[in-house]
Amino acid sequence: MAGLVTDIDGGMLEGGGQILRMALAFSVLKKKPVRVFNIRAGRSNPGLRAQHLKGVEVVRDISEGKLKGGEIGSTEIVLHPGKVKCGEYSADTGTAGSICLLIQVALPCILFSSGVTILKLRGGTNAEMAPQIDYMTEVFRPLLERFGGTFDYKIITRGYYPRGGGEVHIRVKPVKQLKAIDLVESGDVVRIWGWAFVAGSLPIKLAHLMADSAIQTLRKALKNVDVKIERYVEHPDVAVGTGSGINLVAETSTGCLLGGSALGKRELKPEQVGHKAADELLQSINTKACVDSYSQDQIILFMAIAHGKSRVKCGPVTLHTETAIHVARQLTEAKFTVINVGTDSNIIECEGIGLENNGL
Numbered sequence: 001m002a003g004l005v006t007d008i009d010g011g012m013l014e015g016g017g018q019i020l021r022m023a024l025a026f027s028v029l030k031k032k033p034v035r036v037f038n039i040r041a042g043r044s045n046p047g048l049r050a051q052h053l054k055g056v057e058v059v060r061d062i063s064e065g066k067l068k069g070g071e072i073g074s075t076e077i078v079l080h081p082g083k084v085k086c087g088e089y090s091a092d093t094g095t096a097g098s099i100c101l102l103i104q105v106a107l108p109c110i111l112f113s114s115g116v117t118i119l120k121l122r123g124g125t126n127a128e129m130a131p132q133i134d135y136m137t138e139v140f141r142p143l144l145e146r147f148g149g150t151f152d153y154k155i156i157t158r159g160y161y162p163r164g165g166g167e168v169h170i171r172v173k174p175v176k177q178l179k180a181i182d183l184v185e186s187g188d189v190v191r192i193w194g195w196a197f198v199a200g201s202l203p204i205k206l207a208h209l210m211a212d213s214a215i216q217t218l219r220k221a222l223k224n225v226d227v228k229i230e231r232y233v234e235h236p237d238v239a240v241g242t243g244s245g246i247n248l249v250a251e252t253s254t255g256c257l258l259g260g261s262a263l264g265k266r267e268l269k270p271e272q273v274g275h276k277a278a279d280e281l282l283q284s285i286n287t288k289a290c291v292d293s294y295s296q297d298q299i300i301l302f303m304a305i306a307h308g309k310s311r312v313k314c315g316p317v318t319l320h321t322e323t324a325i326h327v328a329r330q331l332t333e334a335k336f337t338v339i340n341v342g343t344d345s346n347i348i349e350c351e352g353i354g355l356e357n358n359g360l
């Protein structure tokens with residue numbers, strides 16, 4: 001049995017939790033046992049943190065798998081996945097550990113289950129170093145829909161650093177197969193919209209300062225683009241603890257969606273938070289990319305398992321994307337090519353494996 005296990009070095013390239021999540025998802029989808037060692041060796045606090053551990057456990061449960069070594073701090077795990085089982089699953093990071101990263105590891109698996117699956121997830125909804133839930137629903141979900149998959153969602157409560165306590169329910173209908181995407185015409189930005197929020201004890205004034213600063217930065221760079229940013233206080237019934245932040249989405253004439261975001265921090269003025277989010281968005285817009293630098297790595301797994309040849313125009317290839325491609329190559333027969341098409345401009349091509357859902 002041991003000979004059949006594929007070894008994945010969790011410390012290579014980016015060396016973070018993404019390698020573990022991708023290895024687990026591919027393991028379940030391909031029904032291949034996997035050993036991930038050196039987990040998060042590239043981080044200052046290596047091994048499994050709460051969010052990663054909950055991700056491992058939920059995938060073990062979804063796949064009725066056998067897991068060796070799943071504790072806080074584990075630097076090695078082995079998963080022998082079974083068959084993906086539809087139903088209802090819950091996971092709670094117990095901290096502000098990102099709900100979206102739980103979705104990232106579980107969603108590909110349940111898209112290939114035999115029936116509807118509901119995930120009830122608790123943790124941070126708007127956390128650093130992870131997609132904010134708004135990014136998942138407004139930027140990532142439309143991209144997933146291009147592949148032929150989707151999810152319904154309900155945000156029960158929002159949770160911020162350090163307390164967490166957010167809760168999101170995700171409902172997923174399985175697919176027979178995903179289809180390749182062709183996204184190489186970036187078009188021109190036609191509108192930008194967004195939300196600046198405060199929760200808990202923070203005053204609405206901060207949301208206005210974030211939004212106004214983002215608008216100023218965007219208007220300086222893009223003269224004739226309509227920019228609208230809502231500003232609001234999260235109702236105390238739907239927000240646990242204190243937090244603030246801003247999410248921006250740019251839509252282009254060819255239907256591409258690019259995101260930019262930032263979260264409030266003690267050491268940052270709200271104007272700086274707004275400027276940071278706008279600047280992040282402008283960086284993607286300036287490279288004439290069809291996906292921003294975050295979606296870039298998040299779609300690699302879907303390109304690998306889809307049927308046919310995907311092509312996606314993006315900006316500079318991130319280390320997260322390079323890492324994602326490396327993991328995909330180790331665990332699937334997908335063929336990736338990165339073609340440089342100009343300064344800071346690349347097309348990622350992938351001949352996907354056309355994974356079929358045998359449970360449907």
Ligand SMILES: Nc1ncnc2c1ncn2[C@@H]1O[C@H](COP(=O)(O)OP(=O)(O)OP(=O)(O)O)[C@@H](O)[C@H]1O
Nearest residue numbers: 016017018019040043129130131132135294297298
């Ligand atoms: N601001 C953001 N908007 C959208 N997605 C983001 C944002 N920041 C990070 N991400 C995504 O979150 C994921 C983070 O993966 P990464 O391996 O760095 O994190 P992790 O699991 O928290 O592990 P670690 O703590 O080891 O860094 C990537 O898919 C990245 O694209």
